[in-house]
Amino acid sequence: MRILLLTAAVALSAIVATPAAATGKMKCDAPQKSWKSMASLESKLKKDGWEVRKSKVDGGCYEVYGTDPQGRRVEAYFHPVSFKMLLSSRRGEVLYKAN
Numbered sequence: 001m002r003i004l005l006l007t008a009a010v011a012l013s014a015i016v017a018t019p020a021a022a023t024g025k026m027k028c029d030a031p032q033k034s035w036k037s038m039a040s041l042e043s044k045l046k047k048d049g050w051e052v053r054k055s056k057v058d059g060g061c062y063e064v065y066g067t068d069p070q071g072r073r074v075e076a077y078f079h080p081v082s083f084k085m086l087l088s089s090r091r092g093e094v095l096y097k098a099n
Contacts, residue, residue, distance in 0.1 A: 024059065025058070025059070025077065025087060025089075026058070026059050026061045026063075026077040026086050026087050027059045027060060027061070028059060028060040028061040028077075028079050028080060028086070029060060030060065030079065030080055030081045032080075034081050035080040035081060036080065036081060036083065038055055038057075038062055040083075041055070041062050041064070041078055041080075041083055042055055042064075044083060045064065045066070048069060049068075049069030050064075050066050050067065050068055050069060051066050051067040052064055052065075052066040053065050053066045053067075054066070057080075058077070059077075060080070061077045061078060061079060061080060061086060062077065062078045062079075062080050062083075063075065063076070063077050064076045064077075064078065068088065072090055072095070073090060074088050074089065074090045074095060075088070075089055075090070076088040076089075084098065085098065086098045
């Protein structure tokens, strides 16, 4: 029983100690000190007709989950300095990808 508990504790600590990994869908290489705030991006998107449900940093980009101006529920990536949309997808279907 002790061995089972010890094994479970070691496994749990390995999971907790592992940092969250980026999804790999997009990568942005901008120094963090040059980033605009995520709140500024959300404000801009709302003015542009988006409904933002959740936003976070992923791969050095801003990842936004929400509804775009066309009414589609999407996952979109934006550059943290320019706010340029890099990728927009819905259920695995790419709706937009920057060159």
